[in-house]
Every structure is written in C-alpha cells, then in structure tokens.
Amino acid sequence: MEFLEFLVFFSSLILLTLGAALSFKTNKGALLICLVALLIILPMSKLNPYVAFVIVIAILNLISLEILKHNQIKGVDYALVALMAIATIFVIYTRDLVLVLATFVLVSVPTYVLIMISDKKANVDTGIKYITFMVIATVLFLIGAVLLIYAHSNHISNLYIIGYIMFILGLCLEIGCAPLHEWVPDVFTSADSIPLSIIASLAKIIPFIVAYKILITTTFNPLTASISIFVALIAAISMFIGNIGALTAKELSRVLAYSTVANMGYILATLVVFVNVEYVYLALTGALLQLFVNSYGKIGFFTSIKEGGASKPLMYMLALSFIGLPPLMGFWSKLFILSSLVYVGYIWLAVILVINAAISVPYYLRLASELSISPKVSLANFIALIAVIITLITILPPNWFMEAMKTLI
C-alpha cells in the first residue's frame, strides 16, 4: 500500500472516531463528518468505479438512517455504516491475508449492533438469532480460509478440500445461501427495514471480495475443477429456493428475503469460474455488478417499505433491473455471469440461472405494484430515484467496469 493511500484511510478512520464522539453533541455534525470521511477516499481512488459504487451505497444507507432518527444508538450508527464502507473499499487495496480477513470481521461485527436498532423497542430476539448464525459463519469462514491457504502452500489436497468446503459453507451462512438460509426470512421479517437495507446491501459485498481474494491465491487445479461442482450445486439450490420461496410469500420483506437468497445464489455461481482462471475477470465483473444491482434495489425497496411505498416508475425500474431487462444494470450483471459460466463450461448452471430469472418475474412485478403509491416528496422516493439513476448508468455498456475489474485482478 502506498503512503498516500495509508494516509487517506487513516485520516478517514480518525474522522469516523471524531464523528462517533461528536454524535453525543449533534447528530447532523456526526452525519456530516461521516460523509466527509467517505468522500475523501473518492479522489484517492482515482474515481475507481467500484469505490464510487460502494461510496454511493454507503451514502444512501447513511441518508436512509435519517428515517430512523430515534434509535437506540443514534449518531453512532452513521460511524458504523461508514466504517463498513471504508472496510469494503480498503479490502481491494491490501494483499495481506490478515488484513483481508480483518476487513471481513470489520464489516460483519457492526451489523450485530445495527440489526437490533429500531425506532421502537430494540429487536433483541432477532439480534440473537442473527448473531448466532453470524458467529458460526465467521468461524467456518475464517478457519476455512486459513486451512485453504495452509493446504495450498503445503500441497495437502485432503485438507484443501475440507478447507474449501468449510470456507464455502461459512460464506453461504454469512450471506444467506440455501440450504443455510434459515435465518434470512426470519431476520428480514422481524427486524426494522432500515438496518435491513444496510445488511442486505453494504454487508453482502465484502464476503465475496474476500472469497475471490482467497480463492484466486489458492487455486489448486485440477482439484478446483472437481470441487467447484459443490459451489455450483449450492448456487443452483439457492436460486431455486429463493425464487420459488418468494413467489407466493405475502409479506413484502419476506419476498425481499427470498430474493436475497436467490441473488446470493446467482453471485455464488460465479465462484465456479476458478476452474479456468482466465475468465475470473468476467465472473468478478458479473458478481460485483449483481451485488450492486442487489444493493441498490434492496435499499430502494426497503426504504419504500419503511415509508409505505414510493413512486410507481421508480419501483418498476428497480424491479425490472432485478429481472434483468436491458439496458438496466441487472441485465449486464446477468450477462457477464452467464458468459463466464458458459466460457468455463458450466452450461447447465447458466440454463438454470436463466430459468430462475424467468421464475423471478412475477414476484418482482408484484413487489413493484404493491409498493407503488401516488407521487409525493419523501426520503424513500429520493433514495429510490438515486438507485434508479445508478442502475441506468449501464445504458453505456459497462465495458468500462470490466476494464476496471481487470486492473483490480
């Protein structure tokens, strides 16, 4: 890491600490300082699209917290969200295993607190459920990662397989892939929508980045080729469980919970690309775009649920982006994922993905129509508008994003 980068990250961390401290005096000031802490990273990154997307997600999360003004940790929540964002950005600038794993924990832990906040009573039950799963997930993930690296450097194939499986299981548990998704529908229906919008967006990015980082350094051909079928199976199960489960769910946040399961399935599917390292850039592009689609969509939908709905065109645009209609971002993400799957020979998985995209159409449209209300000025509308604008960015075919990803690898 260069000195400049170190300096920027360090100073933004100092700012965050200041912001958290300042929140005892003034909320507005805390929010402002957190925003500044995020924005100073942007010029340092030379406008890297990944960094920009993450910062916009974080800013939308910060703004959405305004709806939840009277929560139990008011003021500190800004700093927690900003910290997650900084960790999510920091991870691409480091090659140190310990730091990479640390960022994973750094994003995971704030959510333990955030999940419980509410403008009414703290959701302790939900929090316990969530934390229990997260702890198991983190343990599996970290042990798996360490085993992977150890087995890779010492060429112990049995250990490598065990490590790989633990690593993937931990990842699935963390992000909520079926069949380890049990916590997702419960937590999503009982917790408050605003912290959920953070957990469903910002917190989902880093597990995948870490997974890519670890897997790319420990690729163990031909072992990866045979073991990646495990990932493919989980991805397929997750897509089906998520999409079919969402079809007839009545509660909107439950629909979003199963939609998250399905989306995580799409993204997990890209991990089979390590069969042929040549196409990792394609898979990473698809995975990240899908993560952004998921994040912006979830932020827009969850804040709308909190505020009782939002303007019709905005809701439909987000739904169509999820469905994957060109030229919205959801189309490009699926296109990149599909082409990476086809290039590495997982054609059946690509077919399953397309089938699932079709299955998802009814419930996304239902979601959009149920959330549509007559236009009015509201924070939810503003957030949804920003989200729609971002998903429309890919009217320019996102080759630019792919190029950025290539340099990242």
Place this chain on the structure above:
Amino acid sequence: MSELMSLLLALLFFVPILSSVPIAFAWVYRREEPWVKKLPILSVIGLFISLVIALYIKFYVPDGPHVINWLPDLNINFVFIFDYLSKNMGVLTALIAFLIGVYGLEYMKDDYRLGWYWFFFNLFTASMLLVVYSDNLLMLLIGWEGLGLASWGLIGHWFRDDDDISFVGMKDRKILGLSLHWSPSFGGWRAISTIRVGDMPMFFAIAAIFALTSALGTPNLNISEIPWQELFKYIGSAGTIILLIALMIGPFTKSAQLPFSEWLMTAMTGPTTVSALLHSATMVAAGTYIFMRLSWYIKPWDMHAAPGLETVYLVVLFLGLISALYGALVAVGCRERKVLLAASTMSSLGLMFGAAAASFWVGEIGVSVAFWYLMVHAFAKATLFLVAGHLIHVTHNRFCVGDKEVAKKLKVTYYVTIFATITLAGIPPLTAFWVKSGMDEVMHTLIEEGMLAPLVLLLITSVIYAAFLAKFLSLNFIKGEKAHLSLHGGKIMATAYTVMVSMLIVLLMYVILSHGHVESELIHMGLERNSMIVGLVVIVSYSFAIFKPSIKALYSVGTFLGDRMYMAFLNDFIVPKIGWAIAIVVDYGNRSIDYSCHKAIPSLFEVSSHNIRSIQSGYLKRYMKIVLGLVMVILVAISIIGM
C-alpha cells in the same frame, strides 16, 4: 440494351397491375360517378401494352436469359428466360388475356364489384406472365402465389352467393347427405385451399434444390442452369423420386389432375371471363407449362441412366392420361355448360402432361407436341368459354339449353362454336388434328417400350372428347330444350370470341406454312396412316354425338359421370374429416398447454413455495439443528469422498 430490356420487363409485369389500380380504388370511394364506369378500359389498355411487349420479345429479342441482380451472393436473382416455350407462351397469355379483357368490358359492365374484378383479373395476367418468363424458381413462386391469390379473388368474385346462375351443381340435390350445390364463396375457398396443399411440398422441393445445389457447389435455382444430372446422381433414386414428385405436386394441383380436380369444377362459380382465362392460358396451364419447362431443361431423354427419373415420368404419364380419361367421361355426363367445359379442360391438361412425360422415351418432340396442344387448346377453350358466357347471358340459364332458334338468332356464335369444336376435336385437316396426330405418334412410339396402355387411353379419350364437344354444340344450338332468349347487345363479346377463334386459323397456317422443325414434324406425323384412321374415328364420334346428344337409356350412367364419379366426397367429406381429426388433436394440445400453464405449473410452484417456507418455524433451536446438521453431514461426506 440490357437496361431497356429490364425496363420492358418491368412494364410487362407492372403495367397491367398499375392500370387496374384506379378502378380498384375508384370503385370503393367514387362508385357513383359516371367516369368510374369507363375506367375498365384503362385496365384493358394495360393488358394491351403487355401484349405489345410480349410480341416484341417474341420477334425481336434473341434467345437466352436476362438477369437482374438481387442477391448475387446467394445466386438468387431475377432471371428471365427467352426460349421457344416462354416466347410463344408469353404472347399466348397476353393475347388471350387482352381478348378476354375486351369481352369482359361488355360482359361485366353491370357487375357490383368491378374494382375487385379488374384488379384481380390483371394481377392474374401479370402473375402468369411472371411464371412464363421466370427462370428462377424462387421468382417463379412469386408469380405462382399471385395466381393462387388472384384465382381465389376471382372464383369467389360473386361473394354474396345470391344468384343461382353463379352456382355449380343442382339446387337441393343431395347424395348421402352431401349437398351437390356449390356457392361462389365456397368455390373460391376450395380453389385456394386445394392449391395450398400442392404448394407446400413444392416450397420444400425448391428449398431442397437450393440446399442440394449449394452442397454440389454454388446454390442455383435457375431451371436452365441447375446441374440436373449431377443433382439426380447425388440424391439417388429415392431422393430423385421424392424431390421431383414433391415439386410436381404443385403443378398437379394447379392443373387439377386427379385427385385434385374438384376445385376446377367448382371454380365455375366465378364469372365466365374468369373461367375462360383460368382454363386457357393461365392458372391450369401454368402447371403443365412448368412441367414442360422442367422437361425442356432436364432433358430426360438424354438421362436414362439417372436413377429414379423413369419412375417419375411414368407416374406423370399415367396420372395425366388417367386424368384425361376421367375428365372426358365427366364431361360426357355433364349438363352444365361451364362445368362440361371445365371437365374437358382437365382432360386436355391430362393429355398435355401425358405427352410431355412421354418425352422421356421419345425425346424433345413429346414436349413440343404437348406445348402445341396447349396453344391450340387455349384458343379453342377460351372461345368456347366466351361463347358459353354469351349463351348464359342470353338464356339466363347455366345448363345446356337451346334449339335451332338460338342458332338462327346468334349466327356468329353458332359458327364460331362449330369451328372451335371441330378444330379442338381433332378433325382433319384442322389445327388440333395435326397436334393430336403428333400425340398419337408419340404414344405409338411408346409401344416399342412395351407400353400399349398410353396409346389406348389416348385414343379412348380422343373419341370421347370429340363426342362431348359435339354434345355441347348440339345441346346448345340444335337439339337442346327450347330456351327463352333475351337478346340485346353482345357485339363486343361476339367480336372478341370471333377474333379468338380466328387465332386457330393463324395457328393452322403456322403449322402448314412454317418450315420450323416442330411444325414440319407435326405435318409429317399427321400424314401417317394411323393418324388418318384416328381422324376418321373422331369424325364418326363427333357426327354421332351431334345427332344423338343425349341417350335416355344411359341416363343413370350419365348422372354418375355428371356427378363427377362422386369425387366431391373426397373434398367435402373425407378431407374435412381429416381436418377435424387434426383439429381435435390440436385442441387436445391446446388444452394440455392450458392445463399445464394455468393449473399444473402454478400449483406446482405454489406447493413448492409453501414447502420451502414451511421450515421457517421461528425457533432458533430448530434452525441450529438444521444448519449444524447440514454442515456436519457435508463435512463428513466430503471427508469420506476425499479419502
């Protein structure tokens, strides 16, 4: 020069269509204005321009193809061919269409749908000209489909079905519950539906030729350029038979050969001018013309080694001759003027197919004789139809009625009919005699190949043919029932068919005076002893039928023949049954799709969706059991597999 030629060809095809556009629109929007009634003249002028261009092509354009590029990469271009067949056929088509157009000016003047009539009439002519001059099969298809469309429009022209004069068959006549009485709208539908049945295999055959020639080198759809010999060798015996028969199904249906003949009989529901055009130079002639043109360039007589080719020609030979006999027999039994003539057309077309198919054994002369017969038949049949139309106008009856009074009042019509019938019957020394002699000789040659049946079939057909022509003459002018005549006008009509019939004399002069190879061959063959004997038999048959046009003792046989041997059951009973069977299968298919889309798949998703969510009991303990259990099971399983 080439550009001039392209321009002329464009005029040839488009002028008739464009010249009928004014009446087509004016009739819809300005029907009441007096000038609209004059617009048909413009349409006829368009036909005349086509005729002039066709004549120019015949006399001043050298033989060979004319290419206008369209998709040169695929070798799909507008290719026109000028040769013996197309030059003569083009003039024939344009001339007959023009004369019938003139006749139609008077015949159709009080009609309720003039715009429709003239547009489709001219489209019909233009389509036929396109078929005639096309060398490219794909382009030929455009004209071919134009013929089909226009025939539907014209046969069903009197779509109101309100006048029995335009029907075919007898009112209230039923056999086994099947009504033998067909309306114009039904006739139009029958025509297009039958023709489509034939067109489909033809499409596939043309596509197959494109694909096969691509496989052999360059894709080629130009009849005169396709490497037929290599093609037949490449696809073998079965392939050749399937390909050529599929290709020929189109001409068979268009030329109303068995078992596709019914549509031609009910096509008589159209205006008589339409019947005249349909039965002489367009539509039905298109089928035989295509076969002649194919044979002209396939040169089957040089290709006896080609596998399967003989089978194909044998099929066409016998199909044609049997259809000829069937048509002649039906005509003998028929009492309706136009249906009688329609059946006779079918018979003639069968003879053309037969003679052209005989070329496999006898050489190019078979095709030439068939083509000459086409020309003679076209003028004679057009004349007879125009006469029939005039008679229907005068007597207001579509059945054969009329005694000597008709002959007295309509002298010109009477003489024209006599001349047309004796010419077409093949009475020496008139035109058809020479051509029929050629046919006799051709079939006679087949005896050397061990086939006696073709000659026998031809002779029987010729005798019957002469008989029913005489019957037509006799029942309408001499020995028919007394008819009530309403004479007025008719000058233009009479002029038109007089000119038409005089063309037979032109053809006769051409046969006698020309020193062309084909013509002198015809004269030579007509002077053979066998031909003379046949000529005498035909005279006897003709004279007998004049004096005894209907025989009471044979009434039931006549009815059987006049009912067309109940071929209508195939079209109106058996085929609909097949259609219903298909409809039932499709209905079951639809229902199963409906069931799976509206019931099965949704409930499947509903049930699985509920099941997926049913594990969410809300108890952390249960979840932990599931998750930890799964993780342990997977790890143990992987460890076992990994070992």
